[in-house]
Amino acid sequence: MGSRASSLLREEDIEEIKKETGFSHSQITRLYSRFHSLDKGENGALSREDFQRIPELAINPLGDRIINAFFPEGEDQVNFRGFMRTLAHFRPVEDNEKNKHLDASEPLNSRSNKLLFAFRLYDLDRDDKISRDELLQVLRMMVGVNISDEQLGSIADRTIQEADTNGDMCISFSEFIKVLEKVDVEQKMSIRFLH
């Protein structure tokens, strides 16, 4: 599969993806073969079902939210390009990138992009604010059924109070960044892709 998969990938595609995402050539080929094996329809794009077929995701509390994050708004398919673009958020920040891209557009794996990814998981309506309801939804996903709504509500209230600086009872993205400013997001939102 691997060799076939990689042969389906054209060099120029690889180059473009490389430029856009910062993945190395071998990483791209490797991930392409993964993409290919997920792609049961063999049409070069993944549907939600393709993702849902991954057994681990079924027991991941945020599984479906994460799956959704792979799909651009309003679309049901994601091609390899988009797939890689999403994965690129989780590429570790490398030393030389810290300075190199200062002038260029921000790389996908920058701190704020990583945070934005997480933020979007909460912010369903994309109004750049996490409302209490949206927070509650995610919390509900992450906790068990035995925590009552009331309890969860007070946790959500506290969370928002803690983060909210302008008193709108929502967490805006800038507040989100502020709350997590002491967290090593670069590390905690990165995984090591095989070389």
Next chain:
Amino acid sequence: MLAVSFLLLVTVAGEAAADLYLTESLPPELALSALPVTTPTAHHQSEYNQPASARSVRSAEEPATTTDNGESSHHGGGYKIVQWEWSYVQTPYTIAMWLLVASFAKILFHFSQRFTTVVPESCILILIGLTLGGVVLITNKVPLYQLDPGLFFLFLLPTIVGDAGYFMPARLFFDNLGAILMYAVVGTLWNAFCTGFCLYGMKLAGVIDQKVEGGLMEFLLFGALISAVDPVAVLAVFEEVHVNETLFIIVFGESLLNDAVTVVLYKVYISFVAVGPGNVLTADYFKGVASFLIVSIGGTLVGLIFAVILAFTTRFTKKVRIIEPLFVFLLVYLAYLTAELFSLSAILSLTFCGIGCNKYVEANISQKSRTTVKYTMKTLASIAETIIFIFLGISAVDKSKWAWDTGLVSCTLIFIFVFRAMGVVGQTWFLNWFRLVPLDKIDQVVMSYGGLRGAVAFALVVLLDENHVKGKDYFVATTIVVVFFTVMFQGLTIKPLVGWLKVPRGTKRKPTINEEIYERAFDHILTAVEDIAGLNGYHHWRDKWEQFDKNYLSKLLMRKSVYRKSELWEAYQKINIRDAISVIDQGGNVLTSARLSLPSMASRTSFPEATNVTNYLRENGSGVCLDLQGIDTLPSAKVEEETETHHVLAGNLYKPRRRYHQAHYSRHFMTVGDQERQDREVFQRNMRSRLESFKSTRYKRHKKDRSQKKRRGSDVKERDQEANDKPRRNVSWQDKDPVAVPIEPEESKGEHSEPEKEEDMGITFVARKAPETPKERPKSVPAALEGCQSPSAVPPSPTCAERNLPWKSGLGTSPVCVSMEATKIIPIDLQQAWNQSMSSLESLSSPPVLAEPLHPRVSALSRLGGPIRPLSSLMPTTGISAGESSTPVPNPATGEFRFPAGEEEESALSHQQQEMQPLMSSVRPPPTPPPPPAQGSARRRNPCVYLRNLVTTPPGNEPYSRGPTQL
């Protein structure tokens, strides 16, 4: 500097006072003889061969005893009112005095805040030791005390390492295990060999004086013992520096794990030196390698075995709470001694025993025992550390042991520093290929500079046999200098260095609730992304381990009551106590307020006081921080524990009313009895949301298709028929009743058992009569459509039989292209559902899927209402390969269905369609005349029904429903 001299003065004065105290209370003639009694070293050693814990206890008791003796006890002679019994109390008395002096010293120099921030404690302790040694030397002309290796290895070292191991932040440790192992093994070997060889080279070159006798083996031996980074020194210095956690854990972990390397090298060289380099056979080198493996792995195993024993023991100490801490100390200590007994790596054993047992022991023992364990360990470790450094200082004064050679000393200093730096740089370069967060240059500088040598090296060098190692005195002197240089000079300068290099510091603060929540979310995200990217990366394996831990280890090693009432409860109590303390700290009157006591009396909840305090804090104190760190003193080691506690807090904050607190987002706290609950819940939730999204996205479309469906109803019928009645394909439906009947009991049994298994899940599923299917059903059909329409290829399907009775087929026969992984990951009782749901997704080209993503309540209501809807609208679609849909055509009123098409249609069914049959079976309306068989067939699980069952509540009025069972 002023402060230093002042402190020294005070300390000396204190010591002098102590001596004075002795002398004053003695009759003059006895005073002279009393001190010399302590002189013989043999005697002296024996006096320290008391268990460390015993010693500290004695220190408290001793004064009283002495007074007694002094006053009136011991009626040996009738005429003596006061008797001097120095020899009787000498041993414990001396020990107690030493501890007292050490403790006073700590008090003294902590008077000056500014001073202690600049000078590490270890430096001051060594200076004190030097002073004391000097005083003793001057007064007695003979050095009295020395750091005795036996004492050091048997009592002092285990207390420090035990403390470190037990409170080791496990997650951080294992996060960096690769790097730690690399530095510990490769780095230490590199240091040892290079230092040894180069020193020998220097000797040959004449830089080192010829007086320093020794061949290659001696120098290699010296290189081995001098090259190991010392845990005591590292702990002492780094704890005050507060570098970031990762850096700390790497250096400290290395210092612990390199013990195996040091021990083996040391032993191997000793034996080589003993037999003489000429007699060493090649095989001996291989034995050395084998020995390393045995010593390290064996040591680790011993530690883990004791960890299991300890954790298991604490399961049963409920009735003897008072000795719980004793078990911890004894078994941890025994782990160390046992490893020593078999000459395995005792430090490894102790470290892994501590890491391994911590989680379970903490869960099992009571809050008080936890506090006891914590404070006793800290006290012992602190005292041991103090003694070690003081004795190091004192030992240095012993002039008889000194044999100075400038060449050797300076070469050693240079080499250990240079090779350490080279080793770190080289290994880091290699490691950075694999590390998620590469160690940058600053980290490397700190790691090189943090390679402190300490008491272990000193004890080892003192242990050398002078007969075999001629240059021992030179080596001892050099070791002392190296230890002093690294601990004092590097220890002093590392803080400014760290500041100057702007090394990221560790933070002590506790995570806020936001951080708790988001970081937990990050974990989920990363795990998911790894799964999507198909990487079996770190998160993947950690997940695996947590599953294993949850399923087996915790079950074995934790109290039933703990996973019933849960660690959560314990942890919750912990938080409450801390909250209570913080309340008191912020104004004690709070506790007396009526508000606090009232609720607990009013409600008989299981968490009265908990609720009250936290609620009180929440309501009244916007300024009150729930995270107040009430009693924690050692942040670095406690971070992990605290974090977990806070997860509980975040998950279960505020009046958890029920007994089971489960499945908040921390997997660490999965209670064992409910082990799979979280998975189940999440699974169900996910499945529900998937179905809901199917529903919403396809609803409109479905309407359009409806008319089409009706036309196709006949097809469906046929297939249903077939599914239920394979053997007799061409028989009309009436005929099959007799067949269905025998099947039914099994089916219902199967189903009945399910809800019981999942009793506590909050979601019920129940066998359901087809005619009672709720109105909402049509909405669910789109779900099926969605599944069906995606153009992917149909994977090989299982046989009809398997599908027909999916619950009968074992795991091995689970259909479709679900990898075997799935069966490992998904909880066993959900595997069926998973497989089926997957199969429904898989069989995209044609299968009808009936899904019913209803809110449980809605569906329950609708069912209870019991309107029998026209089944035509209820029927899902079939054979939808190209987006077509078909409609089953049941007869609504009677529950019969029409069979418009004849048997000929049946025969036309493709094989594929047949495979899909089971999917339809549940929606097939039952033949009216004999209801039981109908129910039976309706109860057949096809994926969607299963899914629906997962997400809906059962109708209450069905013969087979057990009423909504809370799962």
